[in-house]
Amino acid sequence: MQTKNAAVEPFSLEIDIESGILKNATNHLVRRASDMRGHYADGAALERLIAGENDPLHYEVFEVPVSEERGHLMYCISKLQPGRVGEECFMTKGHYHADAGTAEIYLCLRGRGFMAMKTTEGAWAAQEMSRGRMVYVPPFWAHRSINTGDEPLISFCVYPGEAGHNYGDIEQEGFPRRIYLRQGRVVIT
Amino acid sequence: MQTKNAAVEPFSLEIDIESGILKNATNHLVRRASDMRGHYADGAALERLIAGENDPLHYEVFEVPVSEERGHLMYCISKLQPGRVGEECFMTKGHYHADAGTAEIYLCLRGRGFMAMKTTEGAWAAQEMSRGRMVYVPPFWAHRSINTGDEPLISFCVYPGEAGHNYGDIEQEGFPRRIYLRQGRVVIT
Numbered sequence: 001m002q003t004k005n006a007a008v009e010p011f012s013l014e015i016d017i018e019s020g021i022l023k024n025a026t027n028h029l030v031r032r033a034s035d036m037r038g039h040y041a042d043g044a045a046l047e048r049l050i051a052g053e054n055d056p057l058h059y060e061v062f063e064v065p066v067s068e069e070r071g072h073l074m075y076c077i078s079k080l081q082p083g084r085v086g087e088e089c090f091m092t093k094g095h096y097h098a099d100a101g102t103a104e105i106y107l108c109l110r111g112r113g114f115m116a117m118k119t120t121e122g123a124w125a126a127q128e129m130s131r132g133r134m135v136y137v138p139p140f141w142a143h144r145s146i147n148t149g150d151e152p153l154i155s156f157c158v159y160p161g162e163a164g165h166n167y168g169d170i171e172q173e174g175f176p177r178r179i180y181l182r183q184g185r186v187v188i189t
Numbered sequence: 190m191q192t193k194n195a196a197v198e199p200f201s202l203e204i205d206i207e208s209g210i211l212k213n214a215t216n217h218l219v220r221r222a223s224d225m226r227g228h229y230a231d232g233a234a235l236e237r238l239i240a241g242e243n244d245p246l247h248y249e250v251f252e253v254p255v256s257e258e259r260g261h262l263m264y265c266i267s268k269l270q271p272g273r274v275g276e277e278c279f280m281t282k283g284h285y286h287a288d289a290g291t292a293e294i295y296l297c298l299r300g301r302g303f304m305a306m307k308t309t310e311g312a313w314a315a316q317e318m319s320r321g322r323m324v325y326v327p328p329f330w331a332h333r334s335i336n337t338g339d340e341p342l343i344s345f346c347v348y349p350g351e352a353g354h355n356y357g358d359i360e361q362e363g364f365p366r367r368i369y370l371r372q373g374r375v376v377i378t
Contacts, residue, residue: 008292008327010306012316015296015323017206071290071328073347101260103197105347107204107296117199127201134204138197139260158262158294158347 008067015077020109020154022077025062031093033058036085038171039093041178045086057081059092059145072161078106080113080145080153087180089113094144094175098164101139104157108133111153114188116175117141124176126188129153142170146179148186197256204266209298209343211266214251220282222247225274227360228282230367234275246270248281248334261350267295269302269334269342276369278302283333283364287353290328296345297322301338303377305364306330313365315377318342331359335368337375 014023033050036058040046049056063076083090094116097104106115108129115135118124119142127135129145137143147153180187203212222239225247229235238245252265272279283305286293295304297318304324306314308331316324318334326332336342369376 008325010304010314010316010325010327010330012304012318012322012324015321017298017321066292066325071288071292071349073292073294073325073349075294075323099260103255103260103262103350105262105264107345109206115199115201125199127199129201132204132206133201134264135201136197136199136255136262138199141199156296160260160262160349161292 008072013064015156017109020077020079020152022062025064025077027063027065029061031058032056036093039091040085040088042086042088049085056083058090066161068161068164070160070162073158074161074163075156075158078145078155078157080147082147082150082152084181087182089146089148089179089181091146092144093167094142094170096142096166096169097159098166099162100166102160102163103139104137104143104159104163106135106137106155106157108135108153108155111147111151112149113145113147113153114179115143115145116177116179117143118175120173122176129155144175148179148181197261202253204345206298209266209268209341211251211253214253214266216252216254218250220247221245225282228280229274229277231275231277238274245272247279255350257350257353259349259351262347263350263352264345264347267334267344267346269336271336271339271341273370276371278335278337278368278370280335281333282356283331283359285331285355285358286348287355288351289355291349291352292328293326293332293346293348293352295324295326297324298343298345300336300340300342302334302336302342303368304332305335305366305368306332307364309362311365318344333364337368337370
């Protein structure tokens with residue numbers, strides 16, 4: 001039996017399942033409103049948000065990286081703030097995996113929203129997210145979280161070590177549908 | 190960009206994060222005390238348990254299988270009953286992965302216990318499990334859950350689709366240490 005990638009020793013970490021906090025995270029990715037230019041339908045509304053609210057926090061990713069070698073798993077906590085750009089709900093940039101043929105699992109711990117997904121061939125899907133909802137993002141599906149609620153949307157995410165991130169392709173393509181909150185109702189259009 | 194394994198469509202499932210129940214699971218693996226012969230130090234105590242308590246439930250695995258193809262992820266809920274065989278704490282059989290070089294993540298949702306791990310070279314490790322504790326089982330480490338508490342030990346588990354299970358090798362090797370509850374104290378020996 002081979003043991004070539006046994007270099008990572010067993011370990012454990014603590015996640016506050018109620019609040020969705022990964023304790024002692026060593027990587028902390030922060031995206032502010034200004035990082036989201038080009039993603040929302042109403043670019044002027046985004047600029048007003050950046051100027052008027054001092055470039056507010058948009059979303060964060062907390063992780064303790066393991067290894068990008070095949071066979072390992074990576075995991076993180078994704079935390080997306082509530083809010084609207086015009087009437088469009090706050091969302092993450094979205095990405096394919098760099099090794100596109102790899103899946104991802106999101107276990108929602110807090111908040112309300114959707115996981116929107118698409119393929120390069122134009123297929124589109126959305127799954128609702130709420131506490132306890134586990135969303136399966138299959139290989140080859142770009143994916144973005146969208147917060148339709150009034151508290152942070154927080155998920156525990158697991159993906160294969162070799163997955164990597166490809167933000168560029170989906171930034172070019174965009175997602176075919178958007179999610180709005182209009183007079184308190186979720187509208188997917 | 191290839192899309193050869195896009196056959197699985199996006200989906201979602203509901204997990205009761207408080208109670209640790211995966212709703213609508215389609216696979217339900219059940220191990221009773223009689224399935225655990227050969228695993229505990231005190232075989233006679235196990236036989237008394239089987240005879241005296243009508244072969245009680247030991248542990249269960251609930252899942253909705255996805256695909257064993259590389260790039261996919263599999264997940265399950267593992268539920269281990271509390272109890273002792275003599276003074277030795279109830280535990281799962283333990284396994285290596287059939288594709289040994291694949292990791293597994295356990296997010297404990299309920300209960301108290303340990304994840305015991307070993308390699309074929311004889312390295313051994315144990316990580317405590319309690320609600321919110323995430324244990325990383327690296328590639329090439331056999332792993333077994335052990336319930337030291339008085340309620341079910343329940344975890345949400347994720348592993349690469351190609352991992353598979355190898356119960357035979359660890360059944361031959363055994364784990365080098367055992368976990369007992371003696372006068373209310375956990376003893377690892």
